[in-house]
Amino acid sequence: MMRWFRPDRYFSSVYDIDFEAEYGTGFRGLIFDIDNTLVPQNAPIDDRARDFLKDLHRIGFQVTLVSNNGIERVEEFSRGTDALWVHNAAKPSRKAYRRAMSLMHTDTENTLFIGDQVLTDIFGARRAHVPNILVDPLDPETDTKLIRFKRALEKLFHRPPKSRPKKASFRKKA
Ligand SMILES: [Mg+2]
Incomplete structure (x- = not known):
């Protein structure tokens, strides 16, 4: 049951991930949460997020923003960045993730999701x-009361240590 809440990998920030390396391993489509993943909760798009999204396109990725927020919020982020979007996503529903993959013509083999909430x-x-990465919220102070409550619940699920190289062996030492 716990495995449903365990991210594949963890980074402290979306801006710390080496996306050229991710492209190198075969990922072609990226799905991002917006609030407290790309910018603080309800903050307008900033230069860092805009340049970041543009750089991803330059690498060769397709990008879709999937948000439980309304259309104004996601449109603001797609304007000028060429990012595709799914609004009112109702995460954790599967629908929005599938919609994002169909928009990008990618699949569960070459799509990577990044978000801040378990x-x-x-x-x-x-x-x-969908392969996934958990990041720390950019600014936890901007969390809404509902999100704070959910984060308190998330603490029940231990956050894994930073991802290790794949060669790490789980075999017991003799
Ligand atoms: Mg979020």
Whole structure:
């Protein structure tokens, strides 16, 4: 049961991930949560997020923003960045993840999801079988009361240590 809430990998920030390396391993489509993943909760798009999204396109990725927020919020982020979007996503529903993949013509083999909440973002990605990365919220002070409550629940699920090289062996030492 716990596996549904366990991210594949963890980074402290979306801006710390080496996306050229991710492209190198075969990922072609990226799905991002917006609030507290790309910018603080309800903050307008900033230069860092805009340049970041443009750089991803330059690398060769397709990008879809999937948000439980309304259309104005996601449109603001797609304007000038060429990012595709799914609004009112109702994460952890699987639908929005599937819609994002169909928009990008990608699949669960070459799509990567990145978000800051375990109970919505990661749970949804797991249910849709999309490889996923959990990041720390950019600014936890901007969390709404509901999100704070969910984060308190998330603490029940231990956050894994930073991802290790794949060669790490789980075999017991003799
Ligand atoms: Mg978020």
